[in-house]
Amino acid sequence: MASVHVPLVLSKPRRSGALAALLFALTACESTPSDKAPGPVVEEEAASPVVTIDAMDNEQHVLRGGFQLDAGVVRVEVYEGSILLGLAVLEDGRWSIPWQPGHESESLEVVAYHDGGTEVRTRLAFQRLGFGTQDSLYAAEALLTLPTSPDTTTRYTLDGSTPGPTSPVYTAPLVLLNRRGQPAPLSLIPTNPAESPEPWRWKPPTAPTTLATVVRVRRFAGETPVDAGQARTYLIGQPRAYTLPVLSLATDAVNFFGDEQGIYVPGRVYAETPGPMQGWGTGNYMQDGKDWERPVHVEWFDAAGATVFAQNAGVRIHGSGSAAMPQKSLRLYAKEEYGPELFQADVFPDHPLREFKRLIVRTSGQDQVGSKLRDCVLQGLLRETSLALQACQPTLVFLDGEYWGLHELRERYDEYYVATHHGLKRKDIVILEGDGILDTGEDADVLPYQELLAYVREHDLSVPEHFAYVAARIDVEDFIDYHIAEVYFGNEDWPDNNVKFWRLRGGEASGDTGPGDGRWRWLLHDLDAAFVGGPEANSLGRLLRDERLGESFVVLFRSLMKSPDFKGLFVSRFQWHLENTFATERVLALLDEAAARLAPEMAEHVARWGYPASVESWQAEVEWMRECARRRPEALQRYLREELGAP
Template identity: 55%
Template sequence: MLSPFREMSRSVLLLCAVSLSACQEDAPPPDETQQHAEQSVPHVTIDGMDNTAGVLRGTIQGQGAIRAVGIQVDGELIGWAEVRGDQWSIRWRPLPGTRSVSVVAHDGSGEPGRAWLELDHVDFDAPHALYHAASLLTLPTAEGRVTRFTLDGSTPSASAPVYVAPLMLLRPSGEPAPLSEIPTNPPETPVDWRWLPPAEPVGRAAVVRFQQFVGTTPVGASGTRTYLIGASHGPLPVMSLTVDPEHLFGFEHGIYVPGRVHAEDPRPEWIWGNGNYHQSGKDWERPLHVEWFLPEGTPVISHGAGVRIHGSGSAALPHKSLRLYAKEDYGPKTFRAAIFPGSELEEFTRLIVRTSGQDLLSTKIRDCALQGLLRETSLHLQACRPTVLYINGEYWGLHELRERYDEYYVASHHGLNRKKVTILEHDGVLDTGEDGDEVPYRALLDYVRTNDVSQPEHFAHVESQMDVDDFIDYQIAEIFFANADWPQNNTKFWRYTEPEVNGPAAKDGRWRWLLYDLDGAFLGDPAYDSLARVLTDETLPEWSVVLLRNLLTNTDFKRRFVSRFLWHLDTTFTPERVTSHLDSLVGQVEAEMPAHIERWRYPTSLDVWRYNVDAMRAFAQVRPGHVRQHLEVAFGL
């Protein structure tokens, strides 16, 4: 097949050469780093670089039948691109000192189209930053070793591409995003939360992994870096997870897909069905590389870790929460970073990259916002920071970086020995600890059932076993928020198993509660009497309400409960404070929502998202007045 060069007349070729020389005179000023295109006929773009094959490519749109695309590097013509339809491409690899690439295109009309870009130079070993203009990336090399690299997230093997020239990193245009096209729940999923393909091309970052080899043996340096070219996420930090694709999306062992487990046992009788993503434990933990960047692009975390799917029913939703484990098996044993503003903690053993649970269909900020209202109380809460996620360079949408409730959380917040922390759930089911650690809590429930806690001596015994003030704040929050998925669900509590009589409060051995999963709260009718539900609804499991109902027979407890509730209504839950807090959080994420919705199609539109956020604001305006009435009815105020 003849190249376009051989098919053109001498006059056209002369015009092309003259125009390429003129392109040098039209070059942008030295500080210009973005790609430019003059709106002429034809219109030409520089869209991408296949660093593995060594092919530069772009598009051309013109009126004439004859097209020629000439490529100039640092002012010198290097050749003519092959044109097929509206696409052009040329085999080329940049030299280490390459500074600019220019393209001039002709369609026979006499009017040339031009595009150009200037290249920053980035050394892999230099201090890292997330955000860059178009760049040339230099990887480490060593005598006697072969440097191999990957760009798809996979670990470089002895068969990976060999590094022979700097990698050209451009703002992606038309780059494939294969992971985003993989269904993450089965086709029989209810239509309201069935996986949908992205509405628009998925945003991309460049993820570069390299490893040096002697023969087929990996030796010496290796590394993983993420670069986001020509784009930004404004006030939001960014997390990049780089992982062998099979670990998340493979049929046999991929933890993010229905996979083999669903094929063998779909469990249609359960609304959430079944899949690889419902499996738990160490066998379903996968290695990956974690990077976390501050909003300005400064890297704070960059090392290996483990990942599992987080959540139970919500794992069947298309967009899934992830749990990250810092372990010496993969790298440092903690994530060291001041992740959460206002928190004194700067080391974390486990983190959750949360999708907002069922609220991913609605506001995506509900649990984060409601827990944040309680920061000034002594309740145990999960710190929250909205964060944009990329997986293997593919835009994965808006998430919340969260603390995880476990023995590490309790130990780090109170300076405790984690091995002496017990966490229970529901009616005393052991979550963390040793067999038998549940006995004291079940004994407490039995004591409340069989003794008249209206009497001071029995109430005193109860108070010696549980932090009553903590329990009161916990109950008030859940009741005010009208959490429909509580108290029969989402209940956890903890104690220190070796009490110290004169030690700090956290070591007194009393039970304290963990507030979490408020995705079913602040919904529906703000006049709903959730207090009456907790006090009188006989359909609720007895274990879930026995403490509150029986303790309210004690005059002192009732006084403390009511006065504390009124105080919260006058301070914590005032409409002005709640609305201001919501607006602050919305301000952080609103600009990101269009891209997130295009990626996941949930919420179904930006207007629907705004409607649901406004519903929370409206709920906040009238909820305190209704709850005052509920208190009056219940306690005759």
């Protein structure tokens, strides 16, 4: 049932339950049960003071609400249907009364009597929810029935924490109300030190935080849990549904915010070893590995509010420098120790895969202070190439029921990604990063790349045989497309950072002519610094000549440029991309589509985090990217002529 708050002023006080029933019947047309799913709740404006029903202590069975303190309220009566429950206790503009709903409960009505002889009332009709059903994320005020079984005790929590042997025992339907105005304590916890540089220093929210209700349930035999538990998230009485999917994460708050073990705060690590704040500093959030993985329950809802998947998983902080910023990226792990070994769902539109071992919940990295869409939308420009790319789905996150802002659900580059995308054996995947540092594989797996770099230093690649040696060890077309993309984007956090590449160990002996052939291929990622230098940035000249770039990061590209064959392929392919992949109209269309997708949610995100600084500054940043899209092709055509003698 949809809930309706209808203030009504009567000329005479109500005297009996019978009259209450009559008045309720005369005005209940707006709360008539419907077969349709409840829509957003709209609270009507009224000139007269309104008494509210806004809180329920399900453990102590106490119903609460408020009234205008200066309105002369002298008495508040509470009715369940037509039955008077009693007089509420009044204190400082708040009222409270003991109440335990039954399985047949349907509605409440609260009447506030004024000293002038008038009364104001509010009615509330409950929707009925069953915990085990696939209810929508969005619901009206509701009575929730939890699962029970003989010989066990059902315990629950409503704050995201895991139910334990001392958690409340379920004895009656839970009352779920809109949590507007309730505290949001997690949002007030600083997530980097006060000494952090001002451009990315944590800021408190500037508006009330939207709160969901996370119901976690677990059955116990005595003090021993007999199952892994379940969880369900509800957004009760929302004025509007969100326009994006929603990811709800539930965990014991200490796992994210405890000084000793919290992965989202400076914590003990910063207290003991602060580090220089002119860099990224130190903190619990800079730690990695299994020791810094925490259990979490994950629910992901599509834009309509339907559950896509729900399961227990592991979570770690994701990223390097960006982990020091206020809003942090997360990495989700599907593991047998928590539950299902895969995330199985159609998470990404138009994506061939529906099974994922790991997922990233990304904040846009350092671009969280700018456009919040660079990496996602710019990778999307390259979907029609053969480059490795990470699927992306903009998503809103709630953490233990508190609104946590805009993120992107992403694929993660790792051995699982490569194996599933190309149908290869995971154990033979080798991934290196930077200038040849081992990421995935065995120590000896770095040798083939070290030998390749040694070869290009010692041989002139203008000699066809020497170029052929290199072409047998790297996918030349992949290497060219990868470098063209980075140059077009003018990525200033590359090539001496954010470099990953992979090969299949032993693939060179397989006779495979595709991704399993043992050649090195590159993984495009982290475009947060794209277009930072503006539309005229000569990123091609920087790649060719800038001595500040470490030699080991650029020696392969610069050596290949000595080959007429490679240089000709690079120039012709670059010009094709500028006319097609990076055609101004195409880039503008994708930018506009991405910005339109985020726009309805940007104001609430800005109020929560303070980054971007305002909706207007975000719009200005997106417009700057549009300007780059308009002018970048002409500038790069000029640099191709000046630097490489292109026609």
